[in-house]
Amino acid sequence: MIPSPISKISLEGREFYVKRDDLTDTFLAGNKFRKLHTLLQTPNEKYTKIISYGGTQSNAMLAIAALCKRKSWEFIYYSKPLSQTIKEQEYGNFFLALELGMKHIEIEHTLYRDFIASLRVNIDEKTFLIDQGGASVLAEEGLRVLATEIRDANLEVKSLAIPSGTGATALFLAQSLPEYKVYTIACVGDTEYLKEQMKALAHIPENLIILESDKKYHFAKPYPEFLEIYKQLLDVGIEFDLLYAPLMWKALLEQVDENVLYIHSGGVSGNISMLKRYEKKSLSF
């Protein structure tokens, strides 16, 4: 496999390196590409079907849809009932995933929890279940590959940064690169919740540093300062996602002095939906 390239950008008078995992594929990109590495390397005959569940704007959902298309696997995705708006949209992750062949099934709110729990029980050997967001030890191997690429790039930089949802990416990366500092920040929920999720996967290594935001941000809500950072980064040549990256960059610029290699975690395909919401809030360009 060819390592993803590394770019150098200048932001607020500082230099940053960026590991361009956004360039691995149009849809199977960023940390989801790394997390799905093991399945991507699995022979096609091993499975006929992949099952997953969660939000319908999820980047993981789209990446799994792209994976299944490549592997000729059926992909069934369960979610809570959808709004008519999302169903009718001809852009965004949900639309793209359906285009890639995903079969979507809605489960009533009251039944959802029990239904998801029952998936694990009723699975057959030709079916593979991917937990919400791809948070599992399945992710470990792909992040070891990323770690090797970073080590082999031999940059003078010894600090990395990647934003966290479930925290699986940051955790496994830090585990594989004990000689680096890995900065992350909780984008979904608070730091305590992030730590809990991480601990469910593995011991949190000492080189993993969870930065704290001075202000509380709600996941997937539009904020003017997020759009500002997004635009600044776009101006220097790289598009980042609008949900996770702005918070990580903000914390880096405000709290970290040393040179950093930022690991691009993908998610750019979701920006079109998010930008429309910014437009509605008249925070647009």
Ligand SMILES: *Cc1c(COP(=O)(O)O)cnc(C)c1O
């Ligand atoms: C999924 C995702 C993350 C979070 O990854 P975790 O492994 O769940 O912490 C970060 N950035 C982007 C763009 C993502 O799509």
